[in-house]
Amino acid sequence: MTRFSVGTFSPVADGVFVAVAEPAAVNIGLVVGPSGALVIDTGSSPAQGAEIRASAEAFAGVPVVGVLVTHWHYDHFFGLAGLAGVPSWGHEGLASWLGRPEAAEAAAELGVDVAELGTPVHTFSLARVLDAGGRRVEALHFGPGHTDTDVMAYVPGANVIFTGDLLESAGPPSFGPDSHLKDWPSAVDGILGLVDEDTVLVPGHGPVMDRMAGFQQRAEISAVYGQAEYLVRQGVRQEQAYERGEWPFDEATVRAALPLAYAELAAAGLVPRTQLPLV
Numbered sequence: 039m040t041r042f043s044v045g046t047f048s049p050v051a052d053g054v055f056v057a058v059a060e061p062a063a064v065n066i067g068l069v070v071g072p073s074g075a076l077v078i079d080t081g082s083s084p085a086q087g088a089e090i091r092a093s094a095e096a097f098a099g100v101p102v103v104g105v106l107v108t109h110w111h112y113d114h115f116f117g118l119a120g121l122a123g124v125p126s127w128g129h130e131g132l133a134s135w136l137g138r139p140e141a142a143e144a145a146a147e148l149g150v151d152v153a154e155l156g157t158p159v160h161t162f163s164l165a166r167v168l169d170a171g172g173r174r175v176e177a178l179h180f181g182p183g184h185t186d187t188d189v190m191a192y193v194p195g196a197n198v199i200f201t202g203d204l205l206e207s208a209g210p211p212s213f214g215p216d217s218h219l220k221d222w223p224s225a226v227d228g229i230l231g232l233v234d235e236d237t238v239l240v241p242g243h244g245p246v247m248d249r250m251a252g253f254q255q256r257a258e259i260s261a262v263y264g265q266a267e268y269l270v271r272q273g274v275r276q277e278q279a280y281e282r283g284e285w286p287f288d289e290a291t292v293r294a295a296l297p298l299a300y301a302e303l304a305a306a307g308l309v310p311r312t313q314l315p316l317v
């Protein structure tokens with residue numbers, strides 16, 4: 039039985055708060071303006087989305103006037119229907135994921151009916167300015183990375199960036215079949231290009247990060263693809279790659295990333311070839 043819960047909102051900057059929603063320990067953002075608040079990510083089910091809305095309004099003392107989804111994964115997206123009637127935003131690719139087996143599988147595991155999930159009313163491909171009750175929030179898509187629907191949210195006055203799962207501090211980044219390994223570092227570069235030494239980065243999961251932590255994780259993600267490319271050029275096949283490589287992450291994380299790395303390299307024409315001994 040999946041255990042759903044929403045924690046209390048804690049401040050990360052002036053008028054910007056984060057609560058953790060289970061079962062996925064996902065960070066739910068709240069940007070409070072003079073006349074309303076914006077929720078960032080929606081939790082794992084419509085019921086949880088409704089709970090987040092109620093909790094945010096009780097906490098902030100203003101209505102929730104907007105909600106932004108950072109990417110299609112269930113723990114960020116599946117609560118959206120619980121905020122019905124609230125103007126919603128997300129990447130234009132979000133809706134198509136609900137029709138795919140990955141979403142159906144995640145919904146079945148949670149005991150959620152995929153037909154009851156909502157999609158954002160407003161979508162965008164690159165950038166959108168959102169109004170958090172009189173406070174400006176900018177949502178940007180820097181290309182595919184963790185998924186092809188990643189958007190980050192920048193709160194200029196507070197110097198806070200919600201990164202979605204492009205960055206994580208609860209553990210290593212989450213590599214899946216829907217990730218874009220080679221492009222991921224460039225998407226993080228989009229975020230890192232906006233930060234200064236005081237910027238607060240709110241990852242999809244885990245405590246807030248600073249600029250240095252962001253740069254380090256960017257380098258580690260990049261190193262996974264780089265190492266895989268090196269191994270392929272050495273003729274090392276995917277099955278041997280973990281043992282033969284030097285990796286910045288734990289075994290399970292690397293093993294999740296390797297099929298992706300090898301598939302992307304193969305698509306670029308790079309496949310391991312047996313090296314014939316020189317005569």
Ligand SMILES: [Zn+2]
Nearest residue numbers: 111184203212
């Ligand atoms: Zn994710």
